[in-house]
Amino acid sequence: MSGIHYSVVVPAFRENGNLRPLVTRIFGALSQAGSPVSPHEVEVIIVDDNSRDGSVETVDDLRREGYNVRIIVRTTERGLSSAVVRGFRESQGDNMLCMDADLQHPPEYVPAMLASMSPTKQFALGTRYAKGVEIDEGWPLYRRVISSGARMLALPLTSASDPMSGFFGIRKETFLKARNLNSDGFKIALDLLVKCNIPGKAIAEVPFSFGVRSEGESKLTGKVMIRYLEQLAELYWFRFSALLVVFAIFLFILFVWFAQVLLNWYTGFD
Numbered sequence: 001m002s003g004i005h006y007s008v009v010v011p012a013f014r015e016n017g018n019l020r021p022l023v024t025r026i027f028g029a030l031s032q033a034g035s036p037v038s039p040h041e042v043e044v045i046i047v048d049d050n051s052r053d054g055s056v057e058t059v060d061d062l063r064r065e066g067y068n069v070r071i072i073v074r075t076t077e078r079g080l081s082s083a084v085v086r087g088f089r090e091s092q093g094d095n096m097l098c099m100d101a102d103l104q105h106p107p108e109y110v111p112a113m114l115a116s117m118s119p120t121k122q123f124a125l126g127t128r129y130a131k132g133v134e135i136d137e138g139w140p141l142y143r144r145v146i147s148s149g150a151r152m153l154a155l156p157l158t159s160a161s162d163p164m165s166g167f168f169g170i171r172k173e174t175f176l177k178a179r180n181l182n183s184d185g186f187k188i189a190l191d192l193l194v195k196c197n198i199p200g201k202a203i204a205e206v207p208f209s210f211g212v213r214s215e216g217e218s219k220l221t222g223k224v225m226i227r228y229l230e231q232l233a234e235l236y237w238f239r240f241s242a243l244l245v246v247f248a249i250f251l252f253i254l255f256v257w258f259a260q261v262l263l264n265w266y267t268g269f270d
């Protein structure tokens, strides 16, 4: 039986400059005295969409240096969410974590995030909206506005405080129950929270401060934002369709009743 109980999945596109600091800082944090998780129980899986920027060579070097990291290079698929799903499917660990490559999710939080999952806490959520947590001051105003607006729209769907977060974990047993996952767009955490029907009490929230990217560029484009609105519509339907159908039936009955009253009133004049 494998001694790997935890898998850290990192979707990456043109992130070569960030991979070495990311991996060394993750294992550095796990090796600290007092870390609740041992580095020997952890694997890191980079899911790269054929960046051809030297990421493969960097991961090879890190492996030779003894870090338990591997890279999956996808040549026929693209996209953040589908990359995360692929990484989760290939994970050996029962507890799986997703984080960005760009160091905006500080690797020093990885031990706490991994250890927060348990049979009763099926989902770990790195949240930027806990009391006293500061989003890094370098984060531009427009990104804060977009993030807050997107979060407000998603709040009726889940009791998680930061469903937009890309720093989250899920237990394999719950992930395997998810059906019809949306492989487009960026919002895989929200998709999992809704489709796996994860109640508030099963979510371990870990407050963290969101940093600024040190290398490379964000891939969040206008197209990704439009895709998010489409995804929201799908999730609202998924969650509330039964309620909407009941409401539609109620409206129909009301309409029939009202039509009858009108008809009686009208025929009463004859």
Ligand SMILES: Nc1nc2c(ncn2[C@@H]2O[C@H](COP(=O)(O)OP(=O)(O)O[C@H]3O[C@H](CO)[C@@H](O)[C@H](O)[C@@H]3O)[C@@H](O)[C@H]2O)c(=O)[nH]1
Pocket (backbone or CB within 6 Å): 010, 011, 012, 013, 014, 015, 047, 048, 049, 078, 079, 080, 083, 099, 100, 101, 102, 104, 147, 164, 165, 166, 167, 186, 187, 217, 218, 219, 220
């Ligand atoms: N494999 C793969 N990885 C991708 C792709 N697009 C983005 N990524 C990777 O996914 C991570 C996040 O992408 P960014 O482009 O850095 O996203 P962001 O704008 O910083 O958005 C982040 O913060 C948001 C919160 O405001 C999160 O909602 C979002 O999920 C993400 O974590 C990075 O590691 C990036 O390389 C892709 O098409 N394919």
